Amino acid sequence: LLNVLQNLEKDIISFVRAELQSFKRVLEFDYPESFESEESGEQRTKETFLHLTVDFLRRMKQGKMADHLQSSKMASQVHKNISFVQRKLKSSLQQKFQCVFEGVARAGNPTLLNQIYTELYITKGGTEGVNEEHEVRQIETTSGRQAESETTIKCEDIFEISLQEPGNMRNRLPIRTVLTKGVAGIGKTVLTQKFCLDWAEGRANQNIHLLFPFTFRELNVLRDKQFSLIGLVHHFFSGLNEIRSFEHIQVVFIFDGLDECRLSLDFDQTKALTDITESTSLDVLLVNLLRGTLLPYAQIWITTRPAAANQILARYITVVTEVRGFTDEQKQQYFRRRFQDETQAIAIIAHIKASRSLYIMCHIPIFCWIAATVLEHIIKSKSRDLLPQTLTEMYIYFLVVQIKAKSLKYDGKSEVELQWSPTNIEMVESLAKLAFDQLLSGNLIFYESDLVQCGLDVDAVSSYSGVFTQVFREEPGLYQDKVYCFVHLSVQEFLAALHAHHIFANFGVNLLSTVQSSADTTPKKDFYQCAVDLALESQTGHLDLFLRFLLGLSLPTNQKLLKDLLTQTGSRSEVHQKTLNHIKQRLNEGLSTEKSINLFHCLNELKDRSLVDKIQWYVNGLQGLSTTLTPAEWSALAFLLLSMDLDVFDLKIYQASEWVLLRLMPVVKSSKKAFLSICNLSWKSGGFLSSVLCSQSPSLKHLDLSNNDLQDSGVEQLSAGLRSAGCRLETLSLSGCLVSEESGWSLASALTTPGSSLKSLDLITIFTSLCSSDFCVHSLDSNTAYRQLHLSDRTVTRVPTDINYPLHRDRFDYWPQVLCCNALSGRCYWEVEWQADWPGEKTRGVDIAVSYRSIGRKGEGGECGFGFNSQSWSLMVCYGFYCFRHNGNESRVGTFTASRKGRVAVYLDYPAGALSFYRVSKEQLIHIHTVNITFTGQLFAGFGVWSGTAVTLK
Structure with a gap:
């Protein structure tokens, strides 16, 4: 090593001498000098010396030493340089985000974010596909309670989610891109600010680092x-112009509001x-940054409303x-x-909880702020x-509160003075x-060009946003570009309903109708019915x-709260x-449960609880829950059960049918256990149930x-x-659900899916190749056989003459029936082959039954006959159809080709x-009937074998 360093010293001295001669020639020919700050010049000298050293090491065939020196020194130098930039960036972000304006932007008195921030419910994972339903409809099907099986995370851990099994800290995959979804107003922006x-x-x-x-x-x-x-x-x-590269540093980019993106993101x-x-x-x-072709080691965090999530592959x-809010x-x-x-807080919480509509909306943090603003004022x-x-009442009060605040602050009005001045009315209109x-166009964010297209004066709108910020806001961007929006989608929808109602009440123009009528010929009832029908046509519920709000504004009590803003329409009892x-007629048309539930929310806005109160009476006594209920009443039951926050749902309590299950599917979706x-x-x-499992926040x-x-x-x-x-x-229990080997493989594939939560699967089926242990081998009991029944091996045949059986107390002496010897317990499966010579279409063939030993044997009374x-319980095979009978009650349960x-x-x-009967056809089982029984013995x-028939146990 010493010899290498000595040779290196000689080469550097020789090179420096040569370079000095070169510098001298440059100065003699008046080449322009480079003027740099002392800090920059010193930094450049160190970088140059490093490059010189590395270059000479490579010439000397010391490549490994050169690489090590270069990577170590450059990383150290980068971190020294970046620390200066980092301090400036942190100071800028701290100044930008330390204060927030709750519910509004740049209005009122600032509040420290750390002081008012309430931890949000954030979960790992999300629903597949795109949920295009109205966001209020989405949160109505999302429980406010945390599910134990969900992985919840905190704001600061957004890039620390392990992709491995919990507890496995080895080989954790790097988290490059995080997509965070949430409905409007749920707190995504505040989350990124925090x-x-x-x-x-x-x-x-x-x-x-940055x-x-x-x-x-x-x-x-x-x-x-x-x-x-x-x-x-x-x-x-x-002020961060010192940044020239992102190499050797950890950098994070946050992009908030993908749903507001007006860029064309074409990944292909x-x-x-x-x-x-x-x-x-x-x-x-942006596309290349998201692909990873540009700055592949950067981390990216994107927030969006659910409907826009599919813009990124x-x-x-x-x-x-x-x-989740x-x-x-x-x-x-x-x-x-x-x-x-505390007393006041408890009373307000109790009031909010008493109204399901208000309590659901409080799932959204910004609505909590709206409700608190209104209740605090009152x-x-x-x-x-x-x-x-x-x-409707909550948003009317919210509007009134803002008008009063504006009147007090800017107009010098007192609290008791009339707040509906012509200026205020013009502003709200x-x-x-x-x-x-903009609601009809699907826009939540507006720019000056959008306002001009709507025929609005940009300067006037700016003045509105300056004095009325808590409803409508203006956000300055770079170089004074402005962005406009309402504080929440629900505020926009309320004001949109207010406009539609105002235009119809004042001018008789129905903005919801494609065919306009004159004011004299448009019945008021048609306006509201048209709105109901238009909302029901939407598959996504975007007008829910x-x-x-529109129906709520039809009430005179609500119009009175708005005084001069809305024309009083007088007596509305007939229209109401x-x-x-x-609405009740539409409820009886078999609408989807989601649409029906929204109509019940509409009835709430109209202060009508007649259907719900009727169903409440049924539920309290568990009376009348049968086929006598209308579709509207079944929908009312779903609405009522949802308000009860049931953990356990048992369909048999209401009615064991597929149609009723479909009507009550939202209740299944919100329950933890479904029987x-x-x-x-x-x-x-x-x-139906697959859609529940795939739904948002199941x-x-x-x-x-x-069964x-x-x-x-x-x-x-x-x-x-x-x-x-x-x-x-x-x-999951699928016992007795006719699961074949083919669908068994489909289940196996689902259960091996990474991240599957399934811990217990009951899959005891009646498929022959999978449950041989359930097959029962019966022996006919000759001591019970009627005298005209011939028993041969495992076959019973009806004969015209009596057989000389010994006297026995267990023998049926009138009914042509026979029992088997072995008692049944656990799960049992058997097959019966029948034959019949049908002399007529109404001919009775055979009875296939199960019975307690205590069934009667003597005489022709019903106490002895199967079913x-x-x-006893009996399936009767008749000419072309099956009947099930128990306790004398008979019902046709299936047909077959005679x-x-x-x-x-x-x-x-x-x-x-459970007792089930199936028709066996080409080794396939076709369900006939299942009955639910609490067996006691x-x-x-x-x-039962009648004239011209026979049965054989298989």
Whole structure:
């Protein structure tokens, strides 16, 4: 080593002398000098000397030593340089994010973010595909309670989610790109701000060297310009021009609000880009950053509303997380923090919980702020007004509170003076028109060009946002570009409904109708009925909340709250009743349960609880829950059960049928346990339940489907749900569901899916090759055989003359029946082949039965006949059809092509209390009937064999 260093010293001295001569020649010919700061010049000298040393080592064939020296020195130098930039960046982000304006932007008194921040419920994983339903409909099907099986994370751990099994800390895969989904107002932006502030203040993620937060609102303004990646950073973070490279450092980019992106992100056709100094359009820049072709070691965090999540291809996303807003416990924490008086806080929480509509909306943090703003105002003003009980009332009060605040602050009005000045009315009408026009276009974010297209004065709108910020806000961007939006989608929908109602009430124009009528010929009832029908046409429910507000505004009590803003329409009792009747008529049309539930929310806004109160009476006494219920009443039951937050759902309590299951599917979705055994379900239910398992934030963990006719197709559809990344099911029972080997493989594939939560699977089936242990070998008991029944091996034949059987007390002396010897227990399966010579279509063939030993034997009374008493259950094979009979009650349960022979399978699940009959056709089992029984004694197989018939045990 010493010899190497001595030779290196000689070469460097020789090189320096030569370079000095070169510098002298440059100075003699007046080449321009380089003027650099002392700090920059010193840094450049050190870099030059390093490059010289490395170069000479390579000339001397000391490549490894050169590489080691270069990587070590460069990394050390980069970290020294970056620490200066990092301090400047942290100071900038701390100043930007340490204060927030709750619910608004740049308005009112600032509040420290760390002081008001309430931990949000964030989960790892998300639903597959895109949920295009209205976001309020989505949160209505999401429980506010935390599911034990879900992986929850904290804000600071967004890049620390292990992709391995819990507890396995080895070989953790790097988290490059995180996509966080959440509905509007759920707290995604505040979450990113909290992440940045914690980093800037040194509380978390100090392994990150540089952190650059962007919003798509800001990027949209620059969509027609070109930038390099390093240029984009310099553009948004002035004063950081020292950054020339991101090598050897950990950098994080945050992009907030993908749903607001107006860039074209084409991952298939966009050209590749690898140079961070090459300028291009923003869409090309972002696509390459997300692909990983540009700065592959950077980490990226994107937030979006659910409907826009598919703009980024799944293969470029490492982890999906979801912000669920507040849990039930966090809602209460928010109000307790907002209202320091504990008694007051408890009363407000109780009031919110009493209204399901309000309590659901409090899942969204910004609605908690709206509700708190309204309730605080009512309490402070000591108003005699009742606290708002519906969504419409809450938003009317919110509007009134903002108008009063504006009047006090800017107009010099007193609290008691009329707040509806002509200026205020014009302001609200203008905002309401903007809200309606943009809602129909699907826009939540507006730019000056959007306002101009709507015919609005940009200067006037800016003045509105300056004095009315808590409803409509203006956010300054770079170079004074402005972005406009309402504080939440629900505020926009309320104002849109206000505009539609105002135009119709004042001018008779129905903005919801494609065919306009004159004011004189448009009945008022048609306006509301048209709105109901229009909302029901939507598959995604995008007008659900708009409809609730519109109908709520039809009430005179709500119009009175808005005084001069809305024209008072006088007596509305006839219109009100016709609207109610129309909604109830639509409820009886068999709408989807989601649409029906929204109509019940509409009835709440109209202060009508007649249907729900009727069903409440049924539920309290468990009376009348039968086929006498109308579709509207079944929907009312679903609405009522959802409000009860049931953990356990048992379909048999209400009615064991597939149709009822479909009506109550949202209740299944919100429950933790669902008992659906022996409910006459077909393969179609597999698809229904699969959608539950695939749904957003499924609560279901235990599902009992035993002894239903799911068959292969139903099980395969269910398996698709089990493969869903969001499925949380832990226990599944499919006993007796006709699972074949083919669908068994489909189940096996689903259960081996990475991340599967299933811990227990009951798959005891009646498929021959899979359950031979359940086959029962019966022996006919000759001591019970009727005298005209001939027993030969395992066959029973009806003969015309008596057989000389010995006298026995167990023998049937009138009914042509016979029992088997062995008692049945556990799970048993057997098959019976029957033959019949049918002399006529009404001829009775054979009875295939199970019976207690205590069934009567003597005489012709019903106490001795299979199915005519409480001691036995019988399937009668008749000419072309089957009948099931128990305790004298008979019902036709299936048909078949009339023939002289056939085969029936019987499956008994004694512990579960299930008895099933199947038709065997070409080695396939076709379900006939299943009955649910609580057995109380030993059971025996039995057969009734009538004239011209015979049965054989297989």
